[in-house]
Amino acid sequence: MDNKKIKTHRNLIQGLEQAIKTSFFEPDKYADKVLERLLKLNKKWGSKDRGFVSESFYEIIRWKRQLEFYANREMKDDNIYFIIATYLLLNKQEIPPFPEFEKIYIKKIKERFKKPFPSRAVEFSIPDWLQSRMENELGSSWIYEMKALNIPASTIIRVNTLKTHADELQKSLEEEKVATNFIQGYKDALVLERKQNIFKTKAFQDGLFEVQDASSQLVGEFLEVKPGMRVIDSCAGAGGKTLHLAALMENKGQILALDIHEWKLQTLKQRARRNGAHNIQTKAVTDSKILKRLENTADRVLIDAPCSGLGVLRRNPDAKWKLNNEFIYRIIDEQKQILQNNSKLVKKNGYLVYATCSILPSENSHQVENFLSKNPDFELIDEKKIMPSTSNFDGFYMAKIVRK
């Protein structure tokens, strides 16, 4: 956590408290949406205030368990100011003289800062079950991964090469006061120098870029698509990777984007229009006949499977508190089914890429090994395990499989 001194106003602290309460104690509330709503409701806050609230919100979610240890109490909906005070003190910020902080004994909290952590799970601020799972699956290296996953992620964008080039986009963004840098080894990626709302820029509205992590950008490249091919993106969601594939295919050929949720595909269509991507069709997978009709039709199939998302905890720290082992077992079962069913869509000599944003072997290499053992007509040709500790970006897994 950073050591910064910020002059806070009372309504910032009240907004922060409300957002944390909603995120933790109301059902089905995702941190990014909660924060978006808070900032929308408080349009008068300046950029420093917004930065303070956003950073504190995400850092308190990230470090919840460690903060609870220092505060000597579990976070409940009526003691959030106590947790906020602990966070501010830990960051060497002063506790503002607001009534909300009146009954908080600063000295007692500070004394607990000297105490050793009772476990790695408290130190890294994760639930016990997650420590056991990571330790069992990754061995001693889980510690390095967890350390890396607790570092806030920078914002990375993918240049839409259907409309512009990296250096051209960099200049356009600079004119809109958004400073970016190139990332070595990722030709279409730019990293923002600081967090800011880029969705309001003209460059975004003109479809010149999409927000997409550098690791995620490797998936599209890995599929080795070419202009003119017939490609199926079988878990397309709102189309982060579909749009990248359209750019790599220079708008030539056909991409069929599938998902079980029609509403996600609707978002994909809007994004495709903004991106100027014209070779994408969408179809909701509402019954098994849809996949049956598509068997043996694709040169390339991407299976960007639903997963635990443990590789992207830097961006979604609330997932630590929302996930559980039952969910992971269930998703592993689903991944197995999805891989089996969608593998049939690829033609002979065509490639299939199975990808997740998880770092657990049970969702990744074990799934692929199991699939290959049951489907001798498929062969692994390449595999990438991107770990947050060594890549500096999101954790990702991708396996390239050919149909013989």
Ligand SMILES: C[S@@+](CC[C@H](N)C(=O)[O-])C[C@H]1O[C@@H](n2cnc3c(N)ncnc32)[C@H](O)[C@@H]1O
């Ligand atoms: C990891 S997300 C996809 C993210 C997307 N490819 C992107 O790059 O933005 C996985 C997606 O799989 C979808 N999904 C879940 N089960 C599915 C199934 N049986 N068939 C197709 N899609 C499925 C989910 O709705 C979700 O959108």
